[in-house]
Amino acid sequence: MKPFNLIALLLFVGGATWALTRSERTVREIQRGYYSAISPFLKSGSTIESSTRDFLTEVRHSKDLEIELATIKGEIGRLPIIESRCRELERENAQLRHALDFKQGTSFEVVAAQVIRRQPATWWQTVEIDIGENRLIGPQLAVLSNEGLVGIIDRVTETRSSVVLLTDEACQVSAKVEESPEVGILSGQRGLGDGSPMLRLRFLSRDAMLQPGQRVFTTGRGSVFQANILLGTIVSIEKGADDSEALVRPSVNFADLGTVFVVLKQSEPPK
Amino acid sequence: MTRYTIITVLLVLASFVVQQFVPAFTGWHHSRLLIVQLVFLCAAVTVNQPTMLLLAFLCGSLWDAQYTLGPHGGDPEIYSQPVEALRFGYSILLFGGMGFLMQGIQPLFRQGKWYFSALLSGIAVFLYLAGEYGIITIVRGNLVLTHATLRQMVWTSVLTMLLSPLVFWLLSAIARRCHHSIFPEANLKRRRPSF
Numbered sequence: 001m002k003p004f005n006l007i008a009l010l011l012f013v014g015g016a017t018w019a020l021t022r023s024e025r026t027v028r029e030i031q032r033g034y035y036s037a038i039s040p041f042l043k044s045g046s047t048i049e050s051s052t053r054d055f056l057t058e059v060r061h062s063k064d065l066e067i068e069l070a071t072i073k074g075e076i077g078r079l080p081i082i083e084s085r086c087r088e089l090e091r092e093n094a095q096l097r098h099a100l101d102f103k104q105g106t107s108f109e110v111v112a113a114q115v116i117r118r119q120p121a122t123w124w125q126t127v128e129i130d131i132g133e134n135r136l137i138g139p140q141l142a143v144l145s146n147e148g149l150v151g152i153i154d155r156v157t158e159t160r161s162s163v164v165l166l167t168d169e170a171c172q173v174s175a176k177v178e179e180s181p182e183v184g185i186l187s188g189q190r191g192l193g194d195g196s197p198m199l200r201l202r203f204l205s206r207d208a209m210l211q212p213g214q215r216v217f218t219t220g221r222g223s224v225f226q227a228n229i230l231l232g233t234i235v236s237i238e239k240g241a242d243d244s245e246a247l248v249r250p251s252v253n254f255a256d257l258g259t260v261f262v263v264l265k266q267s268e269p270p271k
Numbered sequence: 272m273t274r275y276t277i278i279t280v281l282l283v284l285a286s287f288v289v290q291q292f293v294p295a296f297t298g299w300h301h302s303r304l305l306i307v308q309l310v311f312l313c314a315a316v317t318v319n320q321p322t323m324l325l326l327a328f329l330c331g332s333l334w335d336a337q338y339t340l341g342p343h344g345g346d347p348e349i350y351s352q353p354v355e356a357l358r359f360g361y362s363i364l365l366f367g368g369m370g371f372l373m374q375g376i377q378p379l380f381r382q383g384k385w386y387f388s389a390l391l392s393g394i395a396v397f398l399y400l401a402g403e404y405g406i407i408t409i410v411r412g413n414l415v416l417t418h419a420t421l422r423q424m425v426w427t428s429v430l431t432m433l434l435s436p437l438v439f440w441l442l443s444a445i446a447r448r449c450h451h452s453i454f455p456e457a458n459l460k461r462r463r464p465s466f
Contacts, residue, residue, distance in 0.1 A: 008321035012367060015328050019335070019360025027339060027359040034336035041288045119295040121338045122303065122400065122427070123407060140344040154341050169411070170340055170354040185350070190407070190415045222349035255297070 028155075035157040042160075095258070098146055108226055110144070110261035111135050116160070118257070125168035125188060125197075127151075129260060132159045140224060142263040148230035148251035149173065149218065150260050161262075166231070167197040167254055174222045175201055175231055177246075178215045182208050186216060186231055186248060196255075199232055199248040208244040210237050216248050226263060274449040276322050279314045282445070283326055286310040287333055300419065302426035305396055307334060308369070309431050312392040313438040315370040316380045317446070317453040323370040331363030355410045365402050369395045383457025385439050393432025400424040 001009075022030070113135075117128035131137055133156055143150040143163050151165040164171045167188035175186040184203040201216060214234045220227025232248040286307045295303040311330045315323045340356045347353075372395050373388065380388045401424060408414050446453045 005320045008324050012324040012328055012363075016331070016360055016363040016367070019332055019363055020358050022359055024342065027336075028341065030332075030359070031336050031339065034333060038288060038291070042291060045288065045292055117291075117294075119297070119301070120291070122305075122423075123403065124338065124340060126340075139341060152343070164340060170343060170356065172343055172345075172350050172354065174349050185352075187354070190411070190413075222345040224343075224345040224350075 031155055032157065035155075035160070039157065039159070108144075109264045111137070111264060113143075113161075113260050113262055115257045115260060120162075124170070125165040125254075126154065127163050127165060127257060129161050129163055129262070130159070131262065132157050132161050134159055135262075136264060137161050137262055142225045142229070144229060144261045144263060145252050145257065145259070147253065148232070149225065150252055150254075150257065152224065153262065163260070165254060166199065166250055166252070173225055173231060174219045175216050176219045177201075177204075177210055177234065178217060180208075180210060180214065182210060183219055184246075197250065198235065199250055201234070201246040201248050202243070204244040204246060206239065206241075206243055208237065208239075208246075210234055210244075210246055212236060215251075216246075272449075272451055275446050275451040276318060278445050278449065279318060279322070279442070280326065280329065282441075283307070283310055283314060283330060284333075287337070296426075296430075300422040300426050302423055302430055304434060305399075305427060305431045306434075308366075308396055308399060309392060309434055309438055311366060312369060312373050312395050313388070313435055313442055315373040316377055316388045317442055320374060323374060324367065327366035327370045328363055331366040332360065334362045334366070335359045357406060357410060361406055362403075365399055368402070369399050372398070378456075381454060381456045383454040385436075385454070389432065389435040389439065392435045393428045396431045397424055397428035400427060 111131060113129040113131045115127045116130045120126060120128060129143075137153060137156050139153050139156055141153045143153060149166055151163045151168070151171055153161050154164045155162040165188070166173065166186075169188050169190045171187060173186045174183065176183045182204050184201045186199050186201045188197060189200055204210070212234050216231045216234065218225045218227055218229040218231060230251045232250040235247045235249050238245045238247070286309075290306045293304050293306055295301055307330055311326055314326055318326070336359070339359045342356065343350060343353050373391060376387055376391055404416075404420065404424070443453055452458050
């Protein structure tokens with residue numbers, strides 16, 4: 001091996017060792033520096049992305065309109081498009097009303113956010129939302145939708161935050177089963193790529209008397225998630241030698257996340 | 272050569288920005304285009320070992336800065352068995368390993384047989400994903416390898432590999448602009464008079 005290559009290899013190994021021995025705090029600082037460095041690109045990229053999307057939508061609409069005009073050759077041809085757009089607006093209106101009802105009906109102090117990026121990483125189930133420190137968002141805050149618990153805030157920058165979804169193995173939630181004394185830890189499962197994701201409720205008692213269809217809620221213990229947030233519904237129960245586990249279908253449709261709510265206030269641990 | 276190296280480093284940095292806007296193909300086994308890995312792999316075969324190692328360090332540390340998860344938090348009495356997160360810096364070693372793999376067939380590449388490198392880039396991406404998944408399994412325990420995961424790895428590798436000719440063409444164009452050749456032996460052969 002050439003001496004220059006050997007020196008480079010030694011420097012590489014030294015650099016890798018340095019990186020692997022960084023503390024949690026240093027890693028967060030590195031991440032913060034990285035994201036603040038690329039944030040101008042992300043901002044301009046997002047602007048270009050939305051302009052392109054608008055343009056493409058416009059082009060698509062124009063093409064649709066052209067086809068409609070060619071086929072019907074009259075003003076009537078425009079009616080279906082107008083009708084579909086009205087329906088779209090109606091649906092959007094209903095969604096927003098639903099979200100507003102949720103925000104008004106909840107007892108937590110929440111901030112609404114839009115999901116701007118889904119599954120950026122290969123192995124982690126995460127999404128990115130469009131609010132960050134500018135809206136007082138910090139790490140380890142619960143994120144909800146009008147269907148139930150979505151996940152937990154992981155990394156926060158000035159204008160963006162990363163949310164670890166409930167379907168990720170790393171997102172653990174202290175959970176209880178309705179109409180039962182059973183409590184356990186709910187988390188996602190590794191390696192489930194296709195189909196609807198399922199959650200696993202572990203550390204239930206050996207003789208847990210549970211039925212499919214029973215709902216699972218947060219206990220509020222563990223100082224991360226507030227109590228009584230819907231998590232999902234039991235699908236099946238597996239009895240083990242020492243404890244039982246239940247397979248839970250999440251209440252949130254993670255494939256269709258749009259508006260989410262970040263809970264600003266941490267819950268008081270139950271006495 | 273120096274200009275080419277600097278532009279390659281800048282290209283790798285640009286690939287991080289591009290990667291931010293590449294979505295996952297959720298309907299296609301959650302596969303994705305790994306632009307950063309692809310640019311690194313293609314660049315690795317065109318540069319010398321110290322530059323490859325510099326690129327590996329850069330890519331690995333920035334990749335981890337982008338995706339490393341923080342601790343779950345919460346009361347340790349309730350969350351007594353937290354899921355271990357991967358340490359910042361593990362990707363540096365994975366990128367280094369992939370780089371050495373690509374440099375293994377550098378003699379063929381220098382002869383102008385870029386298609387071997389293109390094929391190897393797909394294999395290297397698969398090994399990268401398998402290595403990453405292996406590390407997750409070792410750190411967290413409990414080996415879970417489903418067909419869905421395998422399909423995700425295979426399709427990600429194939430889709431990424433299909434873009435490699437484009438990156439090689441880009442690197443070749445950059446090299447030409449910098450009065451440098453990434454296929455020196457092939458060019459030499461062409462210049463030799465034939466009898």
